[in-house]
Amino acid sequence: MAWMLETIAILSPIIGGFIYGFERVVKARMQNRQGPPLLQPFYDFIKLVEKRAIQVHSFHSMMGLAFFFATWFTLAAFLCGPNILVGLFLHILALAFLIIGGFSVLSPYSVMGSLREIIHLMCVEPILILVAVGLFLVTGSWSVRDILSYSGLPILYLPLVFIAFVLIIPAILKKSPFDISEAHQEIIGGPEIEYSGFFYEAIYTAKWIEYVFVFAIVFLFTGVHWWLGLALSLLVFLFINALDNSTCRANFHQMIKFAWFVLLPLAALNIFVLALWRYVI
Amino acid sequence: MSAKIKSPWILHYNCGSCNGCDVEILACLGPKYDLERFGIINKGNPKQADIFVVTGPVTKRTRARLLRLYMQIPEPKVVVAVGTCACTGGPFRNMYNVENGVDRFIPVDVYIPGCTARPEAILKGIKKAIEIWKIKTKESIEVPVVIQKEFEETLSKMVLHGQTVDRRKIIHDLVNKYIKNNLEVTKCD
């Protein structure tokens, strides 16, 4: 257990790759197709290494790399650091690299994608912070290690926060109905459009790490019962994919409305009640 | 490397076809044929694509765009011409606004005949294209057919003068010149 978190943080691209590969298989099967092999993300990875990279300008490419390393670092800080809030703030920073990179090129799709990415941030981060606060209220600690050794089941105290979090996962992972910043049919991938070869690889892999990040948060909701955590993650995974496959893309007004007027109050209510119960009564 | 051939991403461009073959390409992505099981994704973005799938005879207005898309795809890349009209011009051969097959402009690696090409034929053709793609590397330099003559002339001139030769740059400049000469009526950004 001692080195578990560190190992996960270091191996996160590989773990994330498997999750992503598995997801593609599940998605294909849900669409009644056979789907790619499980190792497909790694094949893509190798392929991208062998492609010539066309750089728009070096700053833009650097932002792509920065996004990857920042995301990786974010996960490490989140898992091994003393305070998950640090991880969440770093997460914003990592996305900021992507956004700046997106703004730095002339392509209108990239710029529009970056604008939409900011909207994503505004929807996602408040809820992530509420998740952190909720977990703190339940377990009394900001660190992942302590939360994971909490003997109770945080999800029992935080049902609404959990629901809010699950419903915002599509926005974090850019899945339907909230795949607005990537919107393949509208802006062809958004901020990532101008990356190619090796630099696109960085963006592509950073996405895998986000998977680990999301499912690590799901894990936190079950405290020390990691078997339950595994089951819960699988359930959430299936739910997210089925949702992805049974909805069409919302537009960004609808996403903001949903995140701020439905999910945020929901989560806030949960935390408010919990705080009252913990500290007042 | 064997892993490479399992992940070809395609870019599809229609340069004046009747849609017949485009529809069949889309049908290939559907559940019945499911190209994704071979790792193939339809990327709408030339910068991340490997296989350039072209349909249709080249019309006068699409030729500059075709060249630009071709140049934007990073090496190694292969070009697949789908349908009779992309191979030779087919039913539209020698019409006044048509420049016939795609290989008048860019080097085509695989020709898929048929009007319309059957999805099975497209699958077979793409598999063939992957075999060709496997051998190419990121150092391979391909010269678009339209500028080949000029390219060779420029090259021999430069060699004669003892200048250092950057083939890629020469190609780039020549293509840009060509595109400028055949600029589309409406400019983008």
Added chain:
Amino acid sequence: MENKMIVPFGSQHITLLEPVRFIFETENEKIVNVDVDVGYVHRGIEKACQTKLNYKQVAYIIPRICGLCAMSHALAYITAVEKILEFDPPKKAKYLRVLVHELDRIHSHLFAMAHVAEAAGYENLVMHLFRDRELAMECLEILTGNRVQYDYGCIGGVNRDLTPEVEKILRKKLKKLEDRIHWFKDLYMNDYTLSLRWKGIGVISKEMAEKYNAAGPVARASGVRTDARAEFDALPYRDLGFEMIVYKDGDIYSRNLVRLDEIFVSLRIIWNILDGLPEGNYKEEVKGLPKGESVCRWEAPRGELFMHVRGDGKQILTRVRVKTPTFSNIPVLRELFVGANYADVPAIITSFDPCMSCTAR
């Protein structure tokens, strides 16, 4: 950052099969101005039909204007020529023409619906539509010998008979298809996210549709009662249970429903044909050279197709003019964009089901 942004849409774009180019001037993702360029696919087919090809060969080049309604183009041309020659094809040929034409409509409508769903980011629905569209494609393939370019009609009738084995397969597949269409109808009526995305978006009022002469499902979704199948006497639609589908709202959602309901009508027509196919020849010899002028209005899947043919008594025709459905719908499309949201653009465009390859020819 400045407020105005120019967003090019096309000519190569993932939701568009074809090269067409829209240039949007947007303000905070709201469109304030549009420019449209439809000429990418101009090939010069009309010219070739008037100079190189004789009037029988034209029947095989004209469907290559566009693959998705290949059957409509070919049959409209053939009908126009037959009208000039004052030839009436045998009844069986007419029935078989309707059969293939309606199958063509089914696959085209399913494709169009998939296209709109794709633009809305609803990938699973796309896949389901594509899967079930294959049933119609298989029917067409065994019946005509090709999946898209059927080359089924010819001057004088049709090129192939409907054999009993083929009929048996058709019946089986169409039965399956019908069940699936019922399933889709149910889904379209009840899906919340679809209505969120499509209801009230891209609305064309009845007045606007009439003012800009919209055609096909686009017009019918706005409440304009127009359908060339009921307005032109080329094929025996009246005997086959044809019914016009009209919706009132004129938004993306009703355009989809029009298409969905038309599939039911097509299926009913096909059942009627299979049950009551007349005996007789499927092809007859046609004599004489075309001399005179005639027109043909034809309800292609996307709307009214119009052919104007003139022959001067020679092998080669004097004029072949094709007015295609999308050609009629471009003006209203352009008007519609101003004030729309950029995020809705793909959905609006695809809900028109545009086909540039026939617009420019």
Added chain:
Amino acid sequence: MLKMFIESLKNLFSEPATLPGIGTEAPKGYRGLIVFNKEKCIFCTKCELVCPVDAIKFIYPEDGSRNLEFNYNPFLCIYCGECVRACPKDGALIQTNIVPEPGTQEDNPNEKWFEIERRAQESKKKWQIALAKKRQEALKKAKKQPPSDKKGSKK
């Protein structure tokens, strides 16, 4: 939404609709490659005439005989079947259900065909001259002696 949600989960545990391998064979009536049968052909060149895209070209022999060389470009053919319908001789030209194979740069569907088209055009002119000459000779012969030998190919 709910309907699709359930359908998705159902699909997850059912057989995918994907065909194995590369897909099905073309059905019996598929309009595939045109196959030419030299033994049966009477070289009326009707097929060349009706073809809307000129995918059939005959190269004429120089001696004015009827021993034409059939050329066919599968990369140009639109598989309409018009040539087969026009052919007066059963079995000389058949439309099979073979799906044409994809070609590579070695097949070179364009330059090779341009060469054939050029040769076809030239050879036809020569052939016409040769034929005219032959006719004249035949006429002369016919005048000299009663007909014993008809014009036509011997080789």
Added chain:
Amino acid sequence: MYKNFEVIESSLEKIKEDIKNFYDPSKYHFITINAIDLGNGKVNIKWFFAKYEVMDKPIAFSVDATYEDTIPSIVDIIPSAWLSEAELADLFGLNIEGAKKGLFLEPDSPPAPLRRS
């Protein structure tokens, strides 16, 4: 000659007036404008209309003109006609008021390709 549509003969000066009097957007559907080259620099132009929902023959207004004539535009009566007019201006090289050229043709395409020459 005209096998299955009715033709109303008109002239260049009168055509706009005629169409204005005739066209009722809620009753008639404007189909398209077409031109036919009659040879010798003469051209015949037809405006096609059809009735909604009734099985009836299409109606065409026919005008004979030469390539030098200026042809009145009907965009102010039928706004959707701009596309047909632009096409004719492009492919036949007709002088139609206000129609922009270059919709289909590139600078190096043959000018006015549908003219007989």
